[in-house]
Amino acid sequence: MEENIIISNLNDFIFCPRSIYFHNLYYQFDEKLFHSTYQQKGKEAHKNVDSQTYSSKKNILQGIDIYNEELGVIGKIDLLDLDNKELIERKNFIKTIYEGYYLQIWSQYFCLIEMGYDVEKLSFYSMKNNKKISIDLPTDENKRRLKEVILQMRSFDLFDTSFSQNPRKCEMCIYKELCDYYKK
Numbered sequence: 001m002e003e004n005i006i007i008s009n010l011n012d013f014i015f016c017p018r019s020i021y022f023h024n025l026y027y028q029f030d031e032k033l034f035h036s037t038y039q040q041k042g043k044e045a046h047k048n049v050d051s052q053t054y055s056s057k058k059n060i061l062q063g064i065d066i067y068n069e070e071l072g073v074i075g076k077i078d079l080l081d082l083d084n085k086e087l088i089e090r091k092n093f094i095k096t097i098y099e100g101y102y103l104q105i106w107s108q109y110f111c112l113i114e115m116g117y118d119v120e121k122l123s124f125y126s127m128k129n130n131k132k133i134s135i136d137l138p139t140d141e142n143k144r145r146l147k148e149v150i151l152q153m154r155s156f157d158l159f160d161t162s163f164s165q166n167p168r169k170c171e172m173c174i175y176k177e178l179c180d181y182y183k184k
């Protein structure tokens with residue numbers, strides 16, 4: 001049986017496939033040692049949700065474990081407003097909705113649907129500027145793209161010598177000191 005893909009890794013993979021390797025390798029260490037302030041803030045945005053302290057209202061589900069058998073993905077949701085049938089993914093600050101963000105929330109959506117939840121709306125919430133951004137439900141084409149990326153993740157070869165990366169991304173990468181592709 002193939003290993004499940006962790007939903008939060010989709011965003012990392014889109015940023016750089018090699019970063020998944022470093023993420024998994026150093027997972028057991030204190031992440032504060034190598035997470036930038038920016039990413040640490042993003043993680044803190046999720047802290048209340050992960051510890052399920054965001055809301056005690058019964059109509060809000062927080063940080064629940066999710067799984068989709070068809071896609072082979074596992075993870076957690078941020079918030080599901082059962083009254084509004086709305087799935088909300090919070091980020092510390094959203095300037096641009098990157099493809100990785102879409103892949104994450106689409107995966108969460110497909111998990112919830114397969115698990116039997118009713119979800120009719122998807123939104124991102126940018127905490128710093130208190131802005132909610134609603135997006136459409138994923139189309140068949142979106143699902144195809146999600147499956148394509150999942151397939152790429154499963155088949156990615158860390159030692160593929162044809163790999164190349166945008167140096168600007170490497171500059172922003174939290175794993176750059178560990179990665180032999182980062183040229184100083």
Ligand code: SF4
Nearest residue numbers: 016170173176179181
């Ligand atoms: S330093 Fe560059 S190539 Fe290495 S993991 Fe980071 S983004 Fe990828």
